[in-house]
Amino acid sequence: MTAYILRRLLQMVPVVLGITLIVFLLVRASGDPVAIMLPDDASQEQIDLLRRSLGLDRPVMEQYFVYLGNLLQGDFGMSLRFRNQSAFEITIERLPATLQLAGAALLVAVLISLPAGIVAATNRNRWPDRVASTLSVIGEAMPNFWLGIMLILIFGVQLGWFPVSGRGTPAHVIMPAFALGTALAALLTRLMRSSLLEVLNQDYVRTATAKGLRRRTVLTKHALRNGLLSYVTVLGLQVASLMAGAVVTEQVFAWPGIGLLAIQAINSRDMAIIQTVVIVASVVVMLANLLVDLLYSLIDPRIQYA
Amino acid sequence: MTRFKMPLLTLAATLLLALSMAFGQRLVVSQGIDVPGFDPHGHSNAAMEAVLVNLFDYLVWKSVDGEFEPGLATSWEPIADDAWRFTLREGVVFHDGTPFTGEDVKFTLERLAGDDGLAEFVNYRQIREVEVVSDHEIVIHTDGPDPLLVNRISRVGSGIVSKDYVERVGWEAFATAPIGTGPFQFVNWIRDQEIEMAAFDDHWRGRPAFDTLLHRTIPEDSTRVAELMTGGVDIITNIPEQDQDRIGTSNAARVELAPSNFVMMVVFNVREGTETADPLIREAIDLAIDRDLLVDGLMGGLGVPTAARLNPGISAAPIDRYFGVNNYDPERARELIAEAGYAPGELTINMYGASGRFALGAELTEIVGVMLEEVGFSTNVDIREFSAYSSTVWNAGAFEHMVVTGLGNSFGDNWFAMRALLCGGQYDDRVGWCNERFDELMNAAETEVDPTARAEMLHEATDIVAEERPWITLFQRQDLVGVSSDVEWTPRADGMLWMFEATPAN
Numbered sequence: 001m002t003a004y005i006l007r008r009l010l011q012m013v014p015v016v017l018g019i020t021l022i023v024f025l026l027v028r029a030s031g032d033p034v035a036i037m038l039p040d041d042a043s044q045e046q047i048d049l050l051r052r053s054l055g056l057d058r059p060v061m062e063q064y065f066v067y068l069g070n071l072l073q074g075d076f077g078m079s080l081r082f083r084n085q086s087a088f089e090i091t092i093e094r095l096p097a098t099l100q101l102a103g104a105a106l107l108v109a110v111l112i113s114l115p116a117g118i119v120a121a122t123n124r125n126r127w128p129d130r131v132a133s134t135l136s137v138i139g140e141a142m143p144n145f146w147l148g149i150m151l152i153l154i155f156g157v158q159l160g161w162f163p164v165s166g167r168g169t170p171a172h173v174i175m176p177a178f179a180l181g182t183a184l185a186a187l188l189t190r191l192m193r194s195s196l197l198e199v200l201n202q203d204y205v206r207t208a209t210a211k212g213l214r215r216r217t218v219l220t221k222h223a224l225r226n227g228l229l230s231y232v233t234v235l236g237l238q239v240a241s242l243m244a245g246a247v248v249t250e251q252v253f254a255w256p257g258i259g260l261l262a263i264q265a266i267n268s269r270d271m272a273i274i275q276t277v278v279i280v281a282s283v284v285v286m287l288a289n290l291l292v293d294l295l296y297s298l299i300d301p302r303i304q305y306a
Numbered sequence: 307m308t309r310f311k312m313p314l315l316t317l318a319a320t321l322l323l324a325l326s327m328a329f330g331q332r333l334v335v336s337q338g339i340d341v342p343g344f345d346p347h348g349h350s351n352a353a354m355e356a357v358l359v360n361l362f363d364y365l366v367w368k369s370v371d372g373e374f375e376p377g378l379a380t381s382w383e384p385i386a387d388d389a390w391r392f393t394l395r396e397g398v399v400f401h402d403g404t405p406f407t408g409e410d411v412k413f414t415l416e417r418l419a420g421d422d423g424l425a426e427f428v429n430y431r432q433i434r435e436v437e438v439v440s441d442h443e444i445v446i447h448t449d450g451p452d453p454l455l456v457n458r459i460s461r462v463g464s465g466i467v468s469k470d471y472v473e474r475v476g477w478e479a480f481a482t483a484p485i486g487t488g489p490f491q492f493v494n495w496i497r498d499q500e501i502e503m504a505a506f507d508d509h510w511r512g513r514p515a516f517d518t519l520l521h522r523t524i525p526e527d528s529t530r531v532a533e534l535m536t537g538g539v540d541i542i543t544n545i546p547e548q549d550q551d552r553i554g555t556s557n558a559a560r561v562e563l564a565p566s567n568f569v570m571m572v573v574f575n576v577r578e579g580t581e582t583a584d585p586l587i588r589e590a591i592d593l594a595i596d597r598d599l600l601v602d603g604l605m606g607g608l609g610v611p612t613a614a615r616l617n618p619g620i621s622a623a624p625i626d627r628y629f630g631v632n633n634y635d636p637e638r639a640r641e642l643i644a645e646a647g648y649a650p651g652e653l654t655i656n657m658y659g660a661s662g663r664f665a666l667g668a669e670l671t672e673i674v675g676v677m678l679e680e681v682g683f684s685t686n687v688d689i690r691e692f693s694a695y696s697s698t699v700w701n702a703g704a705f706e707h708m709v710v711t712g713l714g715n716s717f718g719d720n721w722f723a724m725r726a727l728l729c730g731g732q733y734d735d736r737v738g739w740c741n742e743r744f745d746e747l748m749n750a751a752e753t754e755v756d757p758t759a760r761a762e763m764l765h766e767a768t769d770i771v772a773e774e775r776p777w778i779t780l781f782q783r784q785d786l787v788g789v790s791s792d793v794e795w796t797p798r799a800d801g802m803l804w805m806f807e808a809t810p811a812n
Contacts, residue, residue, distance in 0.1 A: 035696030043732045046428040047701065053423040081342045082497065084478050090497065152532045164532045165524055166499065254524040256499040263525065264339070264498060 008290050015286065016279060020071065023278045024064050024271075032056075033080050033269030054080065067275075076279075077272035081265065087272035091258060091280050097167055098257030099284075101180060101249065102242045104173045106235070108181030109188055116185075117192020117231075122219070124197060132189055139186030144245050148179035148252035165254040176253040180245050184238055191234055196227040228299055236292025240285045331810055333516040333793065334539040335803050336530050340498045340523040344484035345477055346465030347418050350425035352716060353543075355462045356803040357521050360503060361401075362465025362486035365392060365411065366456050370798050370807075372619035372718055374456055378406065378466055378487065384755055387451045388434075394442040398510045400468045401491035408438035413469035415446065415459070426463035429717075433458075451753035453760055457621070457717040461800075489514045489806040498523050515809040534559050534788045541795060541803065544665070545786035547606030553788050563608070564787045564797035567715040569615045570670065570780040574708050577738030581653055582707045588775040590642035591655070591708070594681040595674055597632040601781050604666055604673055609781035614768050615713065615723045617782040619799050622751070622761040623720035624768055629782070639681040650682035656706040658688045660695035664712045665783070667692075671710040674780075703736035712783065718800070720764045721751050727776055739776035 034051050051057050055066075070077060076088035120132035155175060156164040162175050199205060200223050208218045247259035254260070258277050265273035296303045341354045346362050349355070367377035379392040398406040418430035432452050437445040448455060458464075471485045484492050489511060490503035501521040505514045522539055524530045531549045533539040535558050545553065545561060553561050572591070574582045581587055597611030610617070614628035643653065655678055659671025668689045675685040690699065699705050715723050726732040728748055729740035747767040754760040771777070787797040795808040 030694065032697035032701065035692075035701055043428055043726075044735070046425075049422050049427065050425060079342075083342055083345070083348050084481060085343065093497070149528055152529060157532050157535050160536060164536055164538050165526075165529045166522065166538075252526050252529060254499070254522070254526065254529060256496065256523075260498055260525065 005290070005294075008293075012283065012286050016282060017068075019279060019282050020068065020275065021064065023275050024067060025060070027269070027271045027274050028060055028063075030269075033271060076276045079265075079270055079273050081268045081270040081273065087270075087276040090273060091261065091276045094256060094258045094261045095280065095284075097255060098243070098246050098250070098259060100173060101176055101246055101255055101257055102239070104177035105181035105184065105242055105245075105249075106239075108177045109184035110235075112181075112185035113188035113192055116189040118196060118219070118224070120189065120193040121196035121200065129193070132193065136186040136189045139182045139189075142182065144179050144183060145248045145252050147182060148176070148249055151175045151179055152252070165252075167255055176249050176255050179252065180242065180249040183245070184242065187238070188231065188234065192227065192231055195230045196223060199223045199227045202226075225299060229296070232292060232295055232299060236289055236295075239288035243281050243285060331516045332518040332520060333541070333805055333808055334520045334522060335541045335805065336522040336524045336533060336539040337543050337803070338523070338525045338527070338530070341501065343481035344492065344495075345481045346467065346484075346486075347414075347421075347424050347426060347463050348481070350462060352462060352714065352801050356543075356801055357501065358465055359488065359802045359804050360490040360519060360806070361484055361488040361492060362467065363398075363488050364460045364464040365394075365466065366460040368460055368718070368798075368800060370796060372799050374460065377460070378411075382456065385445065387753075387755070388448045390446045390448075390455055391439075392444050392446065394444065395510060396442055398487050399508050400471065400487050401485045401506055402468070402471060403508075404468060404470055405441075406466070406468075406487050407441040408436075408444040409441075410466055410469045411444050412436040412438050413472070414466045418463055424463075429458060430463065451755055453751075453753070453755045453757075454717060454719055454721065457719050457722070461716045461718075490519050493518075509806075511806060514806050516805065519805050521803075531788065534790065537790065537792075540790040540793045541808070542788045543785065543801075543803070545788050547608060547786065550606065550786060557791060559788050559790045562787045562789055562797050564785045564801070565617065565619075565799045566783050566785055566801060567617060567620065567718060567799065568712055568783040569612060569617065569715075570609075570664065570710070570712040570783060571615060571777050572674070572708050572710055572780065573733070573737055573777045574739075574775065575703075575705055575737055576776055580706055581655070583738075584646050585774065586642045586646040587653070588778070590639040590646070590681065591678060591683070592633050592775055592778045593635040593639040593642070594683070595677050595778075595780065596634045596636075597781050598634070599677075600670065600673065604669060605781070605783075608784040608786065610784070611781045612779050614772055615715075615777070615779050616720060616768070619718055620715060620723065621719045622757070622764040623723070624765045627765075628768070628772065633778070636681050643682045648682075651684050654684040654686060655708065656686045656688065657708045657710065658690070658695065658699045658705050659710040660692040660700075661689055663692035663695075667710070667712070670780075674710055700736070705736075710780075716800075720768065721748065721760075724748060724764070724767055724771060727771065733776070737776055739774070741770055741774060744770045 034047055034056065055063065067077060079085050079087045079090055082090060116132045120129040123129045152164050152175065155161045163172050166172055205218060205223050208222045246257060247262055249255065250257045250259035251263050258281065261273060262277045265277065337353055339353055341357050342349055346358050364377045365379040366374050369375050378395050378398060380395050382390055382392045385391045394408055400406060415433050415436050418424060418426060419433040421427060432448050433446060434449050435447045437447060439445060446455060465486060468485045472480050482495065489506055489509045491506045493502040493504050495501050503519040505517050507513055524533060527544065527546045530542045531545060531553065534542045534553065535556055537558060550561050553559050574588055576583045601607060601609040601611060610630055611632040612629050613631040613633050616623035616625055617629055618625055657671060657675055659668055661668040671689055672687055675687040678685050700709060727739060727744065729745050734740055744767050747763045751760050751763040754763060789795055792811050793808055794811050798804065
């Protein structure tokens, strides 16, 4: 097991290196940070001076190798926007907010999808199934920024139940978590339903029912555990889309996580921050995938890692 | 039971009052972006300066209407062609209690004038030396006569810092824990979330009315509006035009119109060989654009047409002649196209615009394109994301005919507005316009200290630009600011969110 984890961790190194090259080149291809940092009628001299002071006057590949060299020593560079401040420190400082939001969204998704999927599967083609399926389609179809704005208007402005934006009390996380978690809840409900239906048709479930076990026991002991396998797989894969969704959700709710940091960094072409956010987010996603693979062996003892 | 109601209510009210007094009066202001840190010289952005002015003072301050008034300097006068004497205010202390002296001014201004890595270096390097005559008197020596010196030191970057404190902690530490002489002192900063400041008891103007000032960063416009409507914040900037009525009809807040020094405009490529080198074509384009329609139809009334890059509050500018003027005459535009030798639809104008920089920038470019087609041009409209536009079109000088853009004026002066058009200046290599008489006037005005003579020169220079049209202007942009019903505050023309002026309503 330990060897497997170590191997997986080592495999991340070339992936991260590839990511650094891609993001480094993309950021430079997409625009000039100096143009954004200075007023539009800044003189050419003003532009040249700033470009030189930021090291942007050197060839791109030279800049990349300097960056890589620094990266290997743990130096992610300095933020352009927050001048003279470490990009890594700024990014890491924001990670807990995003993890809190993603965790809360995941919780929302699981708390909705698990019971809804089970109810839908066990009531196949009856009204609870139809209601769950319809809501799933609606949930998946709603863009999360629109849902966020609607939640703000209804529960923030009209009813005044929750704070509109920002991060502070536990109440602050509720609306963003719903905005981010709803689409995932919808996807997982449909997945839970179909995978449970498949399992419920298996011979061993029929056998369990035939030998007189209670319906609840059949469901929880025999069907659900097997049905959860694909559920957990998709849950793990969806961590990436939660991180991506957080970018929009954090913007709408002024939630100070790495998504909001990324948007602000892109707007100001803060290269060091964009690169660091992408690297940190990639590592989080890869670690989440590793965690899911490890969870498999807990859910399905047949799977062994060596 | 009813016997107890009144005393209970009174007790509750007293408790609430006591609680609010214990926590103090809090004012929450929100913008879409955060500051990059608190080094007042490390940026070149009006929205960021808008926050920093609460922490730092300038030597010379501008009133709401843009008039100079004493700040940390109580008086100033030119004493030679290249020297100005400033008398400094006595009894001013920094937030850490140390007294403010001429040494702090010298330290601040000489840093700005000497460090070419600072974004505002180019606008301060005209300062040659700051001579400290005494603790409360300084002489600023400039490289040659500088009639703009007072404008120069009353704008972005002019915040005076404590020499003693910076030398003790260094700029890096200063950027996250600043000390100034402003009406509020720094308490805490959570990046991209909030900046907390507390009223400075010993501020020289007196204590601000609010005990706590919180600047919150809320990037999404609609969320900012929702926070204003629910009382989460008290003052917000950049309200989308469509939310104007919703806020206006609520009891929670009101919408105030904030004029700005920002003018939307069209810049032409007039280099030989391009169609826009022909003055008839530039004039035809100028006359094809209905500024009233742009302001009313597109901007929701937020703007004033102008025929030059000026607006009230800009010094040495012929405001009366150009401000409020809509150069619109489609018939004459058609005739001019014919005079230039083109049949309707024959000449295609390639125009560029940027999205993501100016409010409705992309839409403005498209509508200007439609207006040109109305009078007989064909158009190719190319809109790019701002930084792509900036690096591939504007800074590269790679546009065949024209760009639609917008420019602010942090100096509040007409020379500053037109300086880019000097031969060999910022725009020469991009637009290819060079006019000897214009240069003569501008160069003379740059060193003319007599305000009347200087204004005359700049009026004539403005006329030349209006006549020759290396650029044409569309309208002065206005912004909407939302203010809670619980707060008294009027937006300023320079966009500074200076909360010393804010007081609780009632």
